Amino acid sequence: MSLSEFDLIQDYFAGLGGSREDVILGVGDDCALVQVPDGMQLALSIDTLVAGVHFFTDVDPEALGHKALAVNLSDLAAMGASPAWATLALTLPHADSGWLAAFSRGFAELAKRFGVQLIGGDTTRGPLAVTVQIHGLLPSGQGMRRSGARAGDLIYVTGKLGDASLALHHRLQGESWRCVESALRMRLERPEPRVEVGLALREIASAAIDISDGLIADLGHILQASGCGAQIRLDRVPVSEPVRVAVESGAGWELPLSAGDDYELCFTLPPAQRQTVARLSESLGLPITRIGRIETTPGLRCVHANGDLWRPPIPGYEHFRSHDPRNGS
Amino acid sequence: MSLSEFDLIQDYFAGLGGSREDVILGVGDDCALVQVPDGMQLALSIDTLVAGVHFFTDVDPEALGHKALAVNLSDLAAMGASPAWATLALTLPHADSGWLAAFSRGFAELAKRFGVQLIGGDTTRGPLAVTVQIHGLLPSGQGMRRSGARAGDLIYVTGKLGDASLALHHRLQGESWRCVESALRMRLERPEPRVEVGLALREIASAAIDISDGLIADLGHILQASGCGAQIRLDRVPVSEPVRVAVESGAGWELPLSAGDDYELCFTLPPAQRQTVARLSESLGLPITRIGRIETTPGLRCVHANGDLWRPPIPGYEHFRSHDPRNGS
Numbered sequence: 001m002s003l004s005e006f007d008l009i010q011d012y013f014a015g016l017g018g019s020r021e022d023v024i025l026g027v028g029d030d031c032a033l034v035q036v037p038d039g040m041q042l043a044l045s046i047d048t049l050v051a052g053v054h055f056f057t058d059v060d061p062e063a064l065g066h067k068a069l070a071v072n073l074s075d076l077a078a079m080g081a082s083p084a085w086a087t088l089a090l091t092l093p094h095a096d097s098g099w100l101a102a103f104s105r106g107f108a109e110l111a112k113r114f115g116v117q118l119i120g121g122d123t124t125r126g127p128l129a130v131t132v133q134i135h136g137l138l139p140s141g142q143g144m145r146r147s148g149a150r151a152g153d154l155i156y157v158t159g160k161l162g163d164a165s166l167a168l169h170h171r172l173q174g175e176s177w178r179c180v181e182s183a184l185r186m187r188l189e190r191p192e193p194r195v196e197v198g199l200a201l202r203e204i205a206s207a208a209i210d211i212s213d214g215l216i217a218d219l220g221h222i223l224q225a226s227g228c229g230a231q232i233r234l235d236r237v238p239v240s241e242p243v244r245v246a247v248e249s250g251a252g253w254e255l256p257l258s259a260g261d262d263y264e265l266c267f268t269l270p271p272a273q274r275q276t277v278a279r280l281s282e283s284l285g286l287p288i289t290r291i292g293r294i295e296t297t298p299g300l301r302c303v304h305a306n307g308d309l310w311r312p313p314i315p316g317y318e319h320f321r322s323h324d325p326r327n328g329s
Numbered sequence: 330m331s332l333s334e335f336d337l338i339q340d341y342f343a344g345l346g347g348s349r350e351d352v353i354l355g356v357g358d359d360c361a362l363v364q365v366p367d368g369m370q371l372a373l374s375i376d377t378l379v380a381g382v383h384f385f386t387d388v389d390p391e392a393l394g395h396k397a398l399a400v401n402l403s404d405l406a407a408m409g410a411s412p413a414w415a416t417l418a419l420t421l422p423h424a425d426s427g428w429l430a431a432f433s434r435g436f437a438e439l440a441k442r443f444g445v446q447l448i449g450g451d452t453t454r455g456p457l458a459v460t461v462q463i464h465g466l467l468p469s470g471q472g473m474r475r476s477g478a479r480a481g482d483l484i485y486v487t488g489k490l491g492d493a494s495l496a497l498h499h500r501l502q503g504e505s506w507r508c509v510e511s512a513l514r515m516r517l518e519r520p521e522p523r524v525e526v527g528l529a530l531r532e533i534a535s536a537a538i539d540i541s542d543g544l545i546a547d548l549g550h551i552l553q554a555s556g557c558g559a560q561i562r563l564d565r566v567p568v569s570e571p572v573r574v575a576v577e578s579g580a581g582w583e584l585p586l587s588a589g590d591d592y593e594l595c596f597t598l599p600p601a602q603r604q605t606v607a608r609l610s611e612s613l614g615l616p617i618t619r620i621g622r623i624e625t626t627p628g629l630r631c632v633h634a635n636g637d638l639w640r641p642p643i644p645g646y647e648h649f650r651s652h653d654p655r656n657g658s
Contacts (some may be wrong), residue, residue: 009529024370029475029554030407030539031372033467036365043360046416046462078359088374089460119373126379127456129496130533131418133375138362145358210359225358236652 013088014103016118017111024087032119034085036137043136043143045075048117051128056171061099064130065106071212072134073114074263078210080144080202081136083195087123089131114195144201144208149226149268153206153294158194158279158286159264161215162243162256163187169251181242187248189213191263197288199269200280208267212259214257216312219266220300226268232292235305254312257302267292342417345433345447346440352414352448361448363414365466372465374404380457385500390428392518393459394435400541401463402443402522403592407539409473409531410465412443412524417450418460443524473530473537478555480599482535482623485606487523487615488593490544491572491585492516498580510571520592526617529609530596537596543587545641548595549629555597561621564634564655583641586631597623 014027024033036042049068051057069086076083088107111118116134167184171177175184192209201208207226209218215237223230239247239256247255269277274290281288302310343356353362365371378397380386398415405412417436440447445463496513500506506514523539528536536555538547544566554557568576568585576582598606603619610617624630631639 025472025474030404030537031374031472033472034371034373035469036371038367042363042365042371044363044416044420045360046449046460047451048418048420048453048455048460050420050453053453053455075359079362081360087373087462089375090378091377091379091458120375122376122460124377124379124382126377126382126458129420129455129458131375131377131451131460133416133462136360140364143354143360143362145354167551177453200539208359 002282012100013104013121015117016108017086018115018117020084020115020117023117026117026119027121032085032087034119034135039140040137040142042142043076043079043081043138044133045072046131046133047071047075048131057128059100060189062106062176065103065108066110066190068130068132069110069116069134070191070193071109071183071263072132073110073116073195074191074210074212076134076136077193077195077198077207078144078265079136079138080142080198080208081138082199083134083136085115085119085135086111086116086146087126087133088118090121091124091126091129093125093128093139109110109140119159140210142202144205144267146207146209146222146225149207149222149228149294151228151294151296152271153268153291154271154274154287155219155230155232155266155268155292155294156290157211157215157238157264157266158197158288159262160238160240160243161211161262161264163240164191164261165255165259166243166246166276168259168261169255184242188261191261193263194265196284197280197286203274204276205267205269208265209262211260211262211266213260216257222266222268223298223300226294229298229300230292231295231301231303233305234310236289236291238289240288252313253302253310258312341429342433342447342450345437346415347352347444347446349413349444349446349464352446355446356450361414361416363464364447364457368469370469370472372400372405372408372410375460375462376400376404377458377460385657386457389518390431394432394437395439395519397459398436398439398445398463399462399520399522400592401461402439402445403520403541405463405465405540406524406527407465407473407594408465409527409537410467410473411528412445412463412465414448414464415440415445416462417447418453419450420453420455420458422455422457433632440450442576443522451506451586459650460491471531473527473534473596475536475538475551475554478518478536478551478557478623480557480623480625481600482597483600483603483619484548484561484595484597484621484623485595485617486540486544486558486567486595487526487617488591489569489572489616490540490591490593491588492569493520494584494588495572495575495589497588497590498584503520513571517590522592523594525613526594526609526615533602533605534596534598537594540589540591540593540595542589544595545586545629545631551595551597552627555623558624558627558629559621560624560630560632562634563631563639565618565628567616567618581642582631582639
């Protein structure tokens with residue numbers, strides 16, 4: 001395929017997603033031009049998904065289009081920013097119009113839902129990889145950072161943890177997708193960015209992060225940035241029924257706590273704001289669960305209901321990747 | 330290498346380049362936060378360079394760091410925007426500290442020179458590729474688009490055309506870099522983005538583009554977007570001595586006209602602004618050469634000094650890539 005055909009792909013993506021009045025010039029010139037409203041700051045994040053590392057090479061392209069945008073929207077959610085514009089750098093071994101149509105459908109559906117307009121991009125030939133940069137807006141001086149947690153704050157997580165990891169685990173054990181519960185697969189392939197939660201928390205949470213590398217690692221980033229420690233109660237960690245069964249039948253708590261890809265939010269909250277979060281959870285129909293408390297003593301302590309300390313065998317995402325064929329060579 | 334080691338690479342790049350007061354939060358949280366000054370619009374562009382496609386796999390990493398930023402700065406130059414912030418998505422097969430140090434040195438040197446701060450990024454494992462997104466600032470309502478050329482406008486190019494292509498041609502013929510004139514190699518590996526020219530032209534040029542796909546293709550974009558045609562004079566096209574020799578000894582005019590990678594600017598100008606450009610050329614010590622004129626009749630006509638029409642054998646960049654081993658499979 002010639003390079004000019006790749007240019008046509010770019011045209012294919014022009015204007016994908018929502019249509020926004022603050023876009024002065026979208027896809028098709030040397031640069032896109034946008035207008036940041038007065039009093040607002042720009043929040044931005046860039047993420048790459050690589051075939052064989054972050055997704056299986058036989059990935060459903062519609063799901064990949066969704067996920068490439070979702071992981072970026074999740075970063076905006078963790079900051080409490082309103083989604084605005086995206087750019088897309090897509091590297092493809094060859095151009096397959098069916099694949100491209102499905103990819104752009106998945107991307108566009110999520111983009112429209114959150115009012116995101118695709119304003120620029122680059123399409124190149126090479127090993128399959130997708131880089132998305134997302135741009136969001138925040139009132140000046142706001143934005144939830146990782147560094148604001150204080151001793152006494154409560155620790156919450158949205159949704160349930162470990163579903164994506166369990167789906168991945170099944171697939172890595174050689175099961176075909178047909179044998180993996182579709183709800184679990186959805187959680188791995190089509191994570192739902194918690195944008196509304198992030199916006200609602202912006203003025204009340206003291207710190208926030210999205211759980212892309214596992215709760216232990218990501219809460220660890222908050223503790224490190226905030227210079228404090230924490231205790232969480234394992235019996236309060238929200239998990240689905242399949243994850244509960246897996247935990248009890250040998251996978252252990254590292255399944256929901258150390259594995260990534262859930263894209264839920266973890267945040268800390270001054271206790272006075274407790275009722276606000278309870279009402280938010282009810283109004284969104286989404287579990288938002290208090291799992292622990294920020295403490296002065298550095299380090300993260302995970303305890304069972306009886307008070308016994310649980311030690312994570314391996315504190316992070318890597319554990320689940322050491323035998324992960326998606327890693328490639 | 331584990332993923333957390335890749336996180337460390339990211340830390341390695343934190344704060345690279347200039348230090349800017351409009352950066353509220355740089356590398357290290359879920360998002361970067363920046364403040365766009367009142368009255369300014371944001372110009373942005375994203376570009377990917379893939380190993381084996383856009384550069385040789387044995388590339389000098391310092392040159393790659395330079396070029397990955399330079400091709401993006403060139404897009405800002407074509408818009409007339411002031412460089413501000415960059416994000417970097419780097420995909421690496423493995424982490425080599427010497428390679429990374431050289432890459433970041435090349436990136437940082439150019440970033441500092443243009444006051445660009447690296448504010449975010451993502452480092453992933455996979456086949457070598459570099460994606461940079463650049464962000465620049467423009468007074469609201471300004472910015473040189475491709476669509477503003479009008480019949481009677483003069484057509485200019487900066488610098489000289491074809492050096493990068495000639496260097497590539499030598500290398501593709503099996504010559505080692507030692508045998509390629511170093512000035513030519515520099516032009517391929519370390520293009521100089523014409524940012525100052527773009528800023529100076531912002532209020533006087535009617536249209537502009539950077540020459541990444543060859544003059545014929547890129548001027549063609551201006552003509553198409555502006556709904557007009559043009560005539561250029563081959564004897565006025567500025568070329569270096571090695572390119573002139575190559576053109577005359579068989580490579581033909583397609584060498585400087587149809588090959589990309591020069592990253593010079595092509596722009597159109599109302600004739601009344603002619604003296605301004607002459608002064609600009611003198612003050613910058615950079616050739617800015619008038620090569621033709623915008624006409625009403627659609628299409629691009631290239632003519633010899635005697636008025637004979639020259640027909641490009643193949644109108645674009647692809648020609649030089651059809652046998653290009655950088656293309657991979």
